[in-house]
Amino acid sequence: MALEPCKECGTLNSTEAEICLACEYPTKGRVRSNWFKWIAICLALLFGLPILIEVIQVVNRQINPQPSPPSRPTSPPNPPNLGVTGAYAPQIWGGETRNIA
Numbered sequence: 379m380a381l382e383p384c385k386e387c388g389t390l391n392s393t394e395a396e397i398c399l400a401c402e403y404p405t406k407g408r409v410r411s412n413w414f415k416w417i418a419i420c421l422a423l424l425f426g427l428p429i430l431i432e433v434i435q436v437v438n439r440q441i442n443p444q445p446s447p448p449s450r451p452t453s454p455p456n457p458p459n460l461g462v463t464g465a466y467a468p469q470i471w472g473g474e475t476r477n478i479a
Contacts, residue, residue: 381390386403397404 380393382393384391384398384401384403387398387401389398389400391398391405395405
């Protein structure tokens with residue numbers, strides 16, 4: 379039975395002891411498998427990456443605002459083409475028909 383110092387407080391403990399008798403720190407420590415680390419990384423990416431992308435897009439929009447498209451002047455609609463041409467063609471405006479002669 380050999381003695382080894384505690385990693386936390388430095389008290390000498392037996393190599394067979396599971397915890398330090400002075401500070402109750404585990405002498406062997408729990409060994410976590412790699413899958414725990416990979417799950418934690420995946421969860422951080424799953425939730426953190428979309429938030430980071432959205433923040434970057436918002437900042438980019440504030441720094442470089444998109445110019446608004448120029449407004450087109452409004453004009454009255456074209457009268458319907460009835461297939462009749464010439465001076466005697468009926469003109470339809472506002473629901474009434476007028477013959478121009």
